Amino acid sequence: MNHISEQQLVLLYYGESTEAATIDQHLVECEACRKEFRALQLVLNTVDSAPVPERGADYGKAVWQRIEKRIGGRKQRRFAQWWIWAPAMAALLVSAFLAGRLTHKPLGPEVAKNQQQIRERILMVAVGDHLERSQMVLAELSNAPDHKGKLDITDEREMASELLDDNRLYRQAARSTGDTAVANVLDDLERVLLEIAHSPTEVSSSQLEDLRQQIESRGLLFKVRVMGSQAREQEVAPAPQKNGKKL
Amino acid sequence: MEVEAGSAVERARSGDSDAFRLLVEQHSRAIFRLAFRMTGNEQDAEDVVQETFLRAYKQLNRYEARSSFATWLFRIASNYSLDLIRMRKRHEDKRERGADEERDILQSIPLDTPGPERMAYGTEVRDRVNAALNELSAQERAAFVLRHFEGLSIEEIGASLGTGTNATKHSIFRAVQKLRKNLEPVVGHER
Numbered sequence: 001m002n003h004i005s006e007q008q009l010v011l012l013y014y015g016e017s018t019e020a021a022t023i024d025q026h027l028v029e030c031e032a033c034r035k036e037f038r039a040l041q042l043v044l045n046t047v048d049s050a051p052v053p054e055r056g057a058d059y060g061k062a063v064w065q066r067i068e069k070r071i072g073g074r075k076q077r078r079f080a081q082w083w084i085w086a087p088a089m090a091a092l093l094v095s096a097f098l099a100g101r102l103t104h105k106p107l108g109p110e111v112a113k114n115q116q117q118i119r120e121r122i123l124m125v126a127v128g129d130h131l132e133r134s135q136m137v138l139a140e141l142s143n144a145p146d147h148k149g150k151l152d153i154t155d156e157r158e159m160a161s162e163l164l165d166d167n168r169l170y171r172q173a174a175r176s177t178g179d180t181a182v183a184n185v186l187d188d189l190e191r192v193l194l195e196i197a198h199s200p201t202e203v204s205s206s207q208l209e210d211l212r213q214q215i216e217s218r219g220l221l222f223k224v225r226v227m228g229s230q231a232r233e234q235e236v237a238p239a240p241q242k243n244g245k246k247l
Numbered sequence: 248m249e250v251e252a253g254s255a256v257e258r259a260r261s262g263d264s265d266a267f268r269l270l271v272e273q274h275s276r277a278i279f280r281l282a283f284r285m286t287g288n289e290q291d292a293e294d295v296v297q298e299t300f301l302r303a304y305k306q307l308n309r310y311e312a313r314s315s316f317a318t319w320l321f322r323i324a325s326n327y328s329l330d331l332i333r334m335r336k337r338h339e340d341k342r343e344r345g346a347d348e349e350r351d352i353l354q355s356i357p358l359d360t361p362g363p364e365r366m367a368y369g370t371e372v373r374d375r376v377n378a379a380l381n382e383l384s385a386q387e388r389a390a391f392v393l394r395h396f397e398g399l400s401i402e403e404i405g406a407s408l409g410t411g412t413n414a415t416k417h418s419i420f421r422a423v424q425k426l427r428k429n430l431e432p433v434v435g436h437e438r
Contacts, residue, residue: 007416010423014394016401043430044423047395050376052283059279060272063296067271071264071304139298140305143327221330225294 004033009040070136127174127182130166131228134189137163137196138221141211150202160196167193185227188218256316260307267307271300274317278324284392285328287381295331299324321397322407325389329408332385372433379429383422386410390418391426 004012004023011017012024027034137159144151171186192214199211215221255273258266275296282295302323303310310319380388389408393399399407405415 006424007420010420011416014401014419039431039434040423040427042434043427044395046372046430046434047376047380047426049373050284050380051373052280053289055276055279060275063275063300064268064271067297067300067304068264068268070301071267136301139327140302142330143298143302143323 003030004036006036006040009033009037012037013040013044127170127186128228130163130170131189131224133159134163134167134193135221135224135228138192138215138224141196141208142215142221144208150204151208152202153196153199153208154201157197157199157201160193164190164193164197182227185220185223188220189224192218192220256307256310256312259304260310267304270316274320275300277317278320281321281324281392281397282328284380284396285325285389286332287377291328291331295324295328298327302327318399318403318407321393321399325393325407326409329385329389332388372430375430375433379426382425382429387418387422387425390415391422394419 004026008017008019008023012020017023027037137156140156141153144153167186167190171183171190174180174183174186192211195214196211199207203211255266255269259270278296278299279292282292282299283289286292286295299320303320306323310316314322383391386408390404390410393404393407394401401412401415401419404410404419405412408415410418
C-alpha cells in the first residue's frame, strides 16, 4: 500500500475515515506513516491548550438579564410598544437639542460648555438605543438562512420603515453638532433602511442577497455595532465634567 | 435532561419567556466557548452569545426537533460568528497585512524564553496556538472549531455552515495544514 496522505490521517484522527481498518493496519507496518500520524496528533492535541476565558455558573443569568428587556418587548406585541413612542421621543429629544443650541441665553463659557455636553450626551444615549434597534434589523437580514423559495421579511421591513423617521432626525442633529462620524454612519444607515423598507414583504434569495450586499458593502453592521457600543459606553460613563469627550 | 430541554423549548415556543430563560441559562456557557474559539475575541464572543439567543427567540417557530436544541443554537452562533469575522476582516481591510503581521508575530516569539522553563513553554505554546488560529480564514476556522472542539461531524458542519461535504473537508484540511506549519516548530521541542 502507498503511504497514507495527510488528509486520510486527519479523517482518521477525527474518527471520520471510511477506511480506518486498512489505515490502522498500514500504520502498524509503516514507521514513516506512524511518525507522520504522531506529529499530526501532537499538533492537534496542542491546539487544545488554547485557553478560553472562564465564565462562572451565573453567566447564563447575566446573559438573560442583558437580553430579557428586548425579548420581553417582543413577547407581548412584538415591536409595537416602542413603535408608538420611539419616533415621538426621538422628535422631542432632537427638537429640544436643536432648540437648546439655537435659543440659549448668553452664559458663561463653562456653563455653556457643560450644557452643550449634557445635551450631546442625551442625544448619544438616544442614538445608542436607535443604533441597537437598527442593528437588530441588519443582523436579522445578514444572518437569515438561505431559502430556496421566498423569505418573509415583514417584521424587518416594518421596523426599517419606523426607524427611518428617527434616523433622519438623529442624522440632522448629528450634522448640526459637527459629529461627522455619527452623521455619516446614520447617512449610510438611512440608505439601507430605505432599501429594506421598500422591499417586498417576501423576498427571493437573490433579493435577499442584494440587501445583504447593501449592508455589507458599506460595512454597516460593523459600524453600527461599534458606534452603538461607544454610545452605550457614554451612557454608563460618569457625567461629563469640564473636558467631556465627544463621540 | 433532554426531555426537560424539549419541554422548555415547547413552552418557549408558546410564548413562555421563563422557559426561554431556562434555555438561555442552560446553554450560554457552551455558546460563549464556541463563540470565543470562533472569533478569538472576548467582546465579539459576548456579542455572539447575545445575538444568538435573540435570533433563536425570534426563530423558535423555525426550530425543528430533528436536531438537538444545542446543535440548532450552535448553528446560529457559528453563522453569526462567521459573518462577524468576515465583516471585521473586510472592513478593517487588513486581511493581507494581518496575515503578514501574524507571520511576523509567529516569527518574533522567541523559542528560548527565559524564566521558569515549563511555565514559559506553556505560555509560548498558547500564544502560538492563538496566533496560528488567527491565521486561518473565517471559513477554515469555523469548520475546524466545530470539528475539533465541538465534535460535530463533517456532514453536520456542512449543514450548519451551508457548505458541501467536500468543501467542508477541504476547509478542515487547510486549517490543519496551516496549524501544523505554524505549530510544529514549537511542538518539535517537546519531541
